[in-house]
Amino acid sequence: MSKKTYTVTDEDEGARLDRVIAKRIEEIPHGMLQKMLRKKDIRLDGKKAETSTRVTTGQVIELRVEIAEKVKEPRIRARTERVELKHFQIAEAQSWVIHKDKEIIVINKPPGIAVQGGTGITKHVDMLLPALQFEADAPPKLVHRIDKDTSGLLILARSGKIATELQKLFAFKELQKTYLALTVGVPKPREGEITSKIEKAGYDDYEKMRSGDEGKKAVTYYRVREALANRFALVELMPITGRTHQLRVHMAEHGCPIVGDGKYGGERAHVGGSAGVSNKMHLHAWKVELPSFMGRAPLTLEAELPDHFKRALDIFELSLDEE
Numbered sequence: 318m319s320k321k322t323y324t325v326t327d328e329d330e331g332a333r334l335d336r337v338i339a340k341r342i343e344e345i346p347h348g349m350l351q352k353m354l355r356k357k358d359i360r361l362d363g364k365k366a367e368t369s370t371r372v373t374t375g376q377v378i379e380l381r382v383e384i385a386e387k388v389k390e391p392r393i394r395a396r397t398e399r400v401e402l403k404h405f406q407i408a409e410a411q412s413w414v415i416h417k418d419k420e421i422i423v424i425n426k427p428p429g430i431a432v433q434g435g436t437g438i439t440k441h442v443d444m445l446l447p448a449l450q451f452e453a454d455a456p457p458k459l460v461h462r463i464d465k466d467t468s469g470l471l472i473l474a475r476s477g478k479i480a481t482e483l484q485k486l487f488a489f490k491e492l493q494k495t496y497l498a499l500t501v502g503v504p505k506p507r508e509g510e511i512t513s514k515i516e517k518a519g520y521d522d523y524e525k526m527r528s529g530d531e532g533k534k535a536v537t538y539y540r541v542r543e544a545l546a547n548r549f550a551l552v553e554l555m556p557i558t559g560r561t562h563q564l565r566v567h568m569a570e571h572g573c574p575i576v577g578d579g580k581y582g583g584e585r586a587h588v589g590g591s592a593g594v595s596n597k598m599h600l601h602a603w604k605v606e607l608p609s610f611m612g613r614a615p616l617t618l619e620a621e622l623p624d625h626f627k628r629a630l631d632i633f634e635l636s637l638d639e640e
Contacts, residue, residue, distance in 0.1 A: 320380065331372070332371065333371060334368060337378065338378060338380070363379070400444060409445075410424075411449065413426060420475055420613070421472055421479060423473070425620040429465065431465040457473035458476075458477070461559075463602050466597065469603055494555065498575045498600045499549060500575055501575075501576055502550070502572055503550040504539055504572075508540045511570075511571055514531070514532035514533060515529075515562075516529040526566050535556075535563045537563060539568075551630065554567075565581045576599040578599075595629065599626050
């Protein structure tokens with residue numbers, strides 16, 4: 318059993334215990350947190366505490382469990398029944414594969430294809446998983462998602478055991494993910510960190526997010542690779558947390574919406590017209606650095622940019638290559 322402790326500071330004075338734990342120690346699902354409190358695995362100044370307890374400066378919060386063994390992201394389950402795939406569907410899905418070994422498959426998902434099904438979605442990665450079974454006993458499993466309109470790397474587990482280990486890596490932020498974005502405007506400063514709390518925006522679009530006081534903490538590191546005057550920039554984005562639409566929200570609220578992201582950037586994000594730039598999303602899950610786990614050697618993979626993204630870079634004379 319390991320222990321993790323945190324001494325409450327003036328900044329957290331009067332905050333709820335559960336929120337301080339999530340912010341300062343670990344992100345723990347609400348149900349798991351309640352169970353840990355019941356089992357007395359979480360103490361406040363050595364005593365049993367309730368989720369809603371308000372903490373005071375100087376108190377010591379102690380987690381008396383091995384968090385890495387207990388906290389897992391919810392497993393992503395298939396939402397639709399399997400269908401018999403046609404030959405062209407199998408060929409298409411297999412053309413996305415950029416890495417395959419005995420334990421994982423990594424694909425370069427095209428933009429416009431959802432990871433899972435839903436209302437009005439007739440084609441998605443989940444339904445195509447049988448095409449990626451190859452010599453294994455069962456189709457691979459989803460362990461994380463990227464947005465429908467975002468292209469790039471998606472890691473699939475080829476067994477339940479590997480799925481669980483990958484979910485732990487995602488939950489504890491031990492994978493380094495780097496996205497590439499083409500932005501309208503150039504972020505200032507050209508390298509830095511964006512931190513906010515992201516929550517549902519409400520209004521007419523229930524899927525839209527925003528920064529707000531009641532949201533969950535979201536952190537994004539960014540770095541401008543190259544810029545065209547003050548008009549456009551090719552930016553690396555490294556999400557430390559994984560909130561819904563986090564990168565899109567952060568860039569738009571930072572004054573530099575992602576090209577093609579009308580939801581958060583409005584008309585400013587649609588720069589096509591005479592410029593010839595596609596209104597598709599210019600956000601790409603470009604690189605992932607997998608650490609060593611279960612005896613595997615560390616692995617770094619990159620996914621090629623989609624054609625519309627490459628065309629935009631050519632038009633703006635921006636390059637992915639750094640001198």
